[in-house]
Amino acid sequence: MDSFVPVNPLVTKTGAVNGFHIEHILSYNKENIAIYEGDEERFEAERNRLGAVLLLKGRDNISSNNEVYKQKLKSYAKTLHWNESLREDSYKSKKDFDGFMAKTHLKFEPYAKFGPDELENRQNLLFEIARQLWG
Template identity: 60%
Template sequence: MLAVNPDNLAKFDYDNDRFERERNRLGGLLLFKGKDSISSSNEKYSDKLKTYANTLYWNETLRQDTYKTKIDLKKMITTYIENL
């Protein structure tokens, strides 16, 4: 999820070791069909969110607009929270 690009490296003061350590600690892995992963490889996170649309639910949950019209997803979340 956190691609190697100048914007993301700047957030870690261009310290490659720190960037890699923190990125690996996050452990973000998203699966895509076909070549979608290649097409968004080193984009900024805000741009990658556009790629996550209409993919696996897990990917889509990172987008704010996912929760707007997904009634089944909202129901699942509500049920889960009620059963905690």
């Protein structure tokens, strides 16, 4: 991978400018609730799963607010690799990332939309990463 963010700043930096904050890929809006057939309870449970959250630094999280997914993708550019892996353009000319995926057999893929299937894939990918790290 072409850049690396040490773990220490992710867990020790705080505040609106330097701290990392939880970002829900699925914002609370009518479009996303509709993906779950209007079932707000299911929507809330799903949007809080690890596969549906990211870490964004400082005010980036606030700037993405309650946007629909396609708009949020723009906020994920030039952030952590986990966030950027949602974006199709993050896979262009990234030989180190290609090599990492080949070596680890991890199935990263971009998503033009983000719904139940994509969330499940992302959740499974995260568990596979954890298994490889600590398994």
